[in-house]
Amino acid sequence: MRPGAIVRDPVSISSSGGTLRADFVFRTSVDSYGLRHYCYLYNGDIASPTLRVHPGDELVLRLRNELPADGDLSAPSELPWPHAHSMEVQGACGGGKLFAAATNMHFHGMHLPPACHQDDVLSTLVEPGGWYEYRFHIPQDQPPGLYWYHPHPHGFSEAQVLGGASGALIVEGIQQANPRTAQAFERLLVLRDQILPGMEDAGEDAGPARDLTINSAPIFYPLNLPAKIVAQPGSREFWRVLNAAADTYFDLQVRAGPNVFETPYAVHLEIAALDGAPAPPQSVTHVLIPPGGRAEFLVTMPPSNVFAQLVTLRYDTGPAGESTPYRVLANLDWSNNPPVTPPRPSTARVSLPPRLDALKPAAQRRLYFSETHQDPNNYASLATYFITVDGKKPRAFDMNLKRPDITVHQGTVEDWVVENRAPEAHNFHIHQLHFQVLERDGKPVDEPALRDTIDLPFWDGKGPYPSVKLRMDFRSPEIVGTFIYHCHILEHEDGGMMGVIRVTK
Numbered sequence: 001m002r003p004g005a006i007v008r009d010p011v012s013i014s015s016s017g018g019t020l021r022a023d024f025v026f027r028t029s030v031d032s033y034g035l036r037h038y039c040y041l042y043n044g045d046i047a048s049p050t051l052r053v054h055p056g057d058e059l060v061l062r063l064r065n066e067l068p069a070d071g072d073l074s075a076p077s078e079l080p081w082p083h084a085h086s087m088e089v090q091g092a093c094g095g096g097k098l099f100a101a102a103t104n105m106h107f108h109g110m111h112l113p114p115a116c117h118q119d120d121v122l123s124t125l126v127e128p129g130g131w132y133e134y135r136f137h138i139p140q141d142q143p144p145g146l147y148w149y150h151p152h153p154h155g156f157s158e159a160q161v162l163g164g165a166s167g168a169l170i171v172e173g174i175q176q177a178n179p180r181t182a183q184a185f186e187r188l189l190v191l192r193d194q195i196l197p198g199m200e201d202a203g204e205d206a207g208p209a210r211d212l213t214i215n216s217a218p219i220f221y222p223l224n225l226p227a228k229i230v231a232q233p234g235s236r237e238f239w240r241v242l243n244a245a246a247d248t249y250f251d252l253q254v255r256a257g258p259n260v261f262e263t264p265y266a267v268h269l270e271i272a273a274l275d276g277a278p279a280p281p282q283s284v285t286h287v288l289i290p291p292g293g294r295a296e297f298l299v300t301m302p303p304s305n306v307f308a309q310l311v312t313l314r315y316d317t318g319p320a321g322e323s324t325p326y327r328v329l330a331n332l333d334w335s336n337n338p339p340v341t342p343p344r345p346s347t348a349r350v351s352l353p354p355r356l357d358a359l360k361p362a363a364q365r366r367l368y369f370s371e372t373h374q375d376p377n378n379y380a381s382l383a384t385y386f387i388t389v390d391g392k393k394p395r396a397f398d399m400n401l402k403r404p405d406i407t408v409h410q411g412t413v414e415d416w417v418v419e420n421r422a423p424e425a426h427n428f429h430i431h432q433l434h435f436q437v438l439e440r441d442g443k444p445v446d447e448p449a450l451r452d453t454i455d456l457p458f459w460d461g462k463g464p465y466p467s468v469k470l471r472m473d474f475r476s477p478e479i480v481g482t483f484i485y486h487c488h489i490l491e492h493e494d495g496g497m498m499g500v501i502r503v504t505k
């Protein structure tokens with residue numbers, strides 16, 4: 001797609017009669033800038049469609065991996081992650097060999113069994129050729145909202161997600177939790193990042209670390225030509241925003257003013273859901289979405305004599321982090337006939353997630369993010385990343401050492417303090433479940449919305465470590481098994497910042 005393109009919703013495919021069937025072909029290509037792309041193709045040429053399901057539906061998704069088994073997948077030269085190497089993985093389910101042409105799928109945020117053909121990425125590797133079937137039921141108690149699917153082969157996740165392999169998964173019924181969303185035009189915005197063409201040797205002042213796209217329309221540095229969101233002035237819209245970037249934070253704001261050179265006002269965003277879970281209405285002027293996170297909000301379009309644009313604010317990821325400057329993603333273009341989805345009635349029966357703060361935790365644990373650099377005085381030198389249970393020795397994740405770092409009992413909730421002891425921001429994600437943020441930096445917070453991905457600001461080298469206290473929900477019987485938690489900056493996850501948890505009956 002060209003810079004400056006009109007932002008359109010991805011194609012949606014919906015379940016009918018309680019089932020959604022889809023066949024995806026997974027392919028790669030290199031574009032005229034030398035950038036490698038990865039893509040899920042449905043029905044020949046529909047890229048990464050949105051999957052729409054109801055609680056209780058069955059999803060049958062067949063995946064055919066058409067990556068070249070013996071091809072050179074290393075372009076551009078920065079990728080794949082230098083630690084990544086080919087290895088046989090024990091207990092493999094879909095294949096066996098972990099290498100650049102292997103893939104698998106994760107259904108981010110879903111409370112699914114961590115089992116073969118459902119939501120397992122520890123032993124499922126789909127090698128090129130043949131079909132692999134994912135088949136599972138959407139849990140009845142899955143909160144209605146925005147989730148997503150993406151590849152998760154350890155060591156190669158960043159390359160495949162940077163290349164664009166990701167799509168939205170919507171569990172219908174958010175109107176039941178927030179009736180105001182039922183009257184608004186719906187718009188799905190999928191934000192991704194990609195390598196800057198020709199920037200592998202970029203120095204510190206070379207600009208942003210990654211280019212951005214919005215529904216596949218590229219915002220190329222240094223031109224930074226925004227895409228166009230065509231909307232009706234004065235209308236109410238319901239924006240469902242997925243941060244499908246591999247490494248990039250978005251701190252979104254809708255700015256308004258008299259013209260393109262002056263947008264001093266921030267438009268209010270009324271939060272409806274975070275990470276798929278409905279949230280009590282809250283009005284904000286910007287919303288931080290870390291990689292993997294989602295934010296859904298109502299926004300009233302300004303009148304036609306006002307100029308407005310969607311921007312991402314600068315986010316400071318710390319001295320070892322990647323440059324994430326202010327950028328305009330899209331200008332709003334006024335029309336009385338915009339390409340948006342009219343409000344859709346839903347008869348889905350949904351259950352709203354309970355608050356977890358009244359429950360009694362069965363255990364307390366402390367984990368921390370840390371990293372080492374080959375040259376400690378040069379954060380650009382090769383790094384290794386760790387997530388460690390406090391008291392144990394830090395070690396990078398290894399696909400062949402799947403002994404659990406943490407064992408918990410199904411039916412319980414636990415309190416985990418996660419600290420960031422590194423000079424860059426990290427981003428905690430756990431598969432299979434949601435959690436509630438109870439404290440930030442040791443102070444209680446009132447954040448009832450359940451999350452599956454949470455940002456940890458960088459440590460400035462002195463004083464206490466930035467931390468969050470999370471109440472982890474291990475009550476679903478569906479999630480018994482072995483799965484993972486990790487930093488959702490995929491460069492870090494591929495670089496070892498991942499641990500294994502076992503939930504026992």
Ligand SMILES: [Cu+2]
Pocket residue numbers: 425426427487488489492493497
């Ligand atoms: Cu990280």
